[in-house]
Amino acid sequence: MLARVLSCAVIGLDGELVEVEVDIARGEPKMFLVGLPDAAVQESKERVRSAIKNSGLTWPFNQRIIVNLAPADLRKEGPAYDLPIAIGMLLATGQVVADISDAAFIGELALTGDVRPVRGTLPMVALAKDRGLKRIFVPTANAGEAALVEGVNVHPVGTLKELAAHLLGALPIAPMRTPPPSAPPPGPQVTDFSEIMGQEHVKRALEVAAAGGHNLVMRGPPGSGKTLLARALPSILPPMTPDEAMEVTRIYSVAGLLASGAGLVTTRPFRAPHHTISNAGLVGGGSTPRPGEITLANRGILFLDELPEFDPRVLEVLRQPLEDRIVTISRAKHSVTFPANFALVGALNPCPCGYYNDPSRDCVCPPQVVSRYQRRISGPLLDRIDLFVDVPRVEYEKLASGVRAEPSIAVAERVAQAREVQHARFAASGAGPSRLNAEMNPQQVREHVQEILDPAASDLLRLAVKQLDLSARAFHRLLKLARTIADLGRHDRVGQAHVAEAIQYRERVE
Ligand SMILES: Nc1ncnc2c1ncn2[C@@H]1O[C@H](COP(=O)(O)OP(=O)(O)OP(=O)(O)O)[C@@H](O)[C@H]1O
Ligand SMILES: [Mg+2]
The missing domain is CATH 3.30.230.10 (Ribosomal Protein S5; domain 2)
Known part of the structure; x- marks a missing residue:
């Protein structure tokens, strides 16, 4: 039969x-x-x-x-x-x-x-x-x-x-009727901004990064709070839309990472792969391709702690997805495309011992070791990072003061407003699928930033490009960042103060 x-x-x-x-x-x-x-x-x-x-x-x-x-x-x-x-x-x-x-x-x-x-x-x-x-x-x-x-x-x-x-009709199994419970966050527990003492300038940089979808790298000595700060980032991101939540749940379903009985994933992903991760683990792979960390971080954060410890060849494969926000894995018979729309957050020590340029402790690394350490991260990858922030150790007074800092919920509100401004702008101009400032193409940068610059902002930009010898990409990065800073302050035009703050976030090589 x-x-x-x-x-x-x-x-x-x-x-x-x-x-x-x-x-x-x-x-x-x-x-x-x-x-x-x-x-x-x-x-x-x-x-x-x-x-x-x-x-x-x-x-x-x-x-x-x-x-x-x-x-x-x-x-x-x-x-x-x-x-x-x-x-x-x-x-x-x-x-x-x-x-x-x-x-x-x-x-x-x-x-x-x-x-x-x-x-x-x-x-x-x-x-x-x-x-x-x-x-x-x-x-x-x-x-x-x-x-x-x-x-x-x-x-x-x-x-x-x-x-x-x-x-056989003997013992019917009733179909599920109740809405399924939502899944717990796929990453570790999120830290609230109010639990982090001091580091106001780092929190500000995280706020800017969250508002415009910018990639960010933090550099500082051991124990200064880099990992803590990165883990707080999801707490200031806006909630996922229903479509985003469905997309993320689908990814976790295929990866086999949903908890038993869990329904919709409602929390933005925060992925922090170890630096020993392989190429396939990071971007996806296998004979029937499975999503890698960059896809698991879709709509959320990919946190690469101890950045220089990663194999440079592994970091190299991030270049394309960072640009395209998707990753295509080719196989003999077919190729599959996974979404990979994430914000990259990196953390590193300034040198192997961790105390280069520290005000209170001496660095024991020879100078050439320091520069070799910093060069382990390739130029093309660094060229896709919009914000660089130094994270010094917090003074004892601030740690012990017990004064609670601004809670994440207040920061998240500003981030959400700045994002709304961006959505409205891109929707009104009909300029393609770009949704956040970090995703602007050169033409959009011209239209939404360069053409509406304050004269004083223009002067400052000209000076910066000359004196800092900025590449074309670095120049565009600066403009996008200034746009986000202006949006956070609810300014239509990009002013001098916005450009000045954006310049502060450039990379400073020792
Ligand atoms: N600003 C801060 N406010 C409150 N606690 C802090 C702060 N900075 C650091 N800590 C405490 O110190 C611990 C270590 O911080 P964290 O692991 O983030 O340091 P790190 O910069 O990542 O260090 P490493 O370079 O060694 O990885 C945190 O778990 C936290 O308990
Ligand atoms: Mg750390």
Whole structure:
């Protein structure tokens, strides 16, 4: 007998329909799995056999079983086909009789028959719904994300036995009705600005970076609070829009990083990969490409602590995504594109010992070691950093004063207002998809900054370009930054004070 069961695959961040055919006939007692399956799918034979037996159901001995996965040119990966294969077996052997033409099945099976979570449930369910299917059976642990897709019945499945009973009408599994709980933040706990004493100029730089979507690097001695300050940045970013939240949840679903039962991710990502990270870990990779840290940081922050410790070749691969805000991973058969729209925050010590230029402690590094250390970060990468801030150690008086600084919520409000000004400006000028000042192209910089400069600001700029010997890119960076500073102060025109502050954030090489 032949049975057909629908399931789904994931390519990049998108679902794809897969048809599982199970054919059982007399012949040599053997099971074949065809249709470009990878090793994990091959192992499915053993899992399905054990799961069926341990669920009190019957395995067809002395029969020839062929399982075909279609379309044949799509590489099938992972264990998510266990459940549809098992259901196909039960249908083909007549142990389950049901019309499942409007349903899809996703899930890995444990040998006991328990259904285990799989990656990418959210995009798979979204695809199934788009294709007009009415019912989706998913692992219980993935039901939260699945239920984010409206207009389709999501049935959480705990065990194969339960599913068989449901299909036979013996013990129906109710579809999820309650809205799924939102997922906890994917990163570490966020610090509030009010918990950080002193460092007003660094907080100001973080505020500017948050308002305009600018990349920022902090430099200072050990223990000065660089890591602490970076961790506070998400607390002043505006909440994600519903579309952004959906996009981020989809990414975490495909990466398999959603907690069991979790629904929508509502907190902006904060990713802080270790400096030993590989190329593939950072930008994504694998035979079926998976998102890397830059995609996991999409709509949020990518924090690279101890920047000079990263392999320069690994940092080098950031150049393109920083420019394009997407990353394309090419494979022989297909290539996938992941979003990578993040703000880069870096931290570094001024030298290996950490005390170069420190007012109270002597640096023990020879001068050539200091300059070599600073040169470990390549020019092209530094050229994409808009703000450089020095983070000195806080004086004891400030640490001990107990005066609470401005809370993040107050800063976040200014950031949100400045962002609204930018959205309105770019929408009104119809100038492409740019949404934040950092994303302006040269033509937009001309229109929104250069053409409406104060004469005094113009003079200062001319002087700065001459005296500081700025490159064209550095010049544009300065203008974008000045635009954000003006927006934070709610000024239409970019004035001298805005340009002056922007100049302060340039890189100073020792
Ligand atoms: N301005 C501050 N206000 C309150 N606590 C601070 C401040 N600066 C530092 N600290 C405290 O010092 C600890 C160390 O700070 P942090 O780890 O951020 O330093 P760092 O600059 O990243 O150092 P390293 O260069 O060694 O990584 C923090 O966890 C915090 O408890
Ligand atoms: Mg640190």
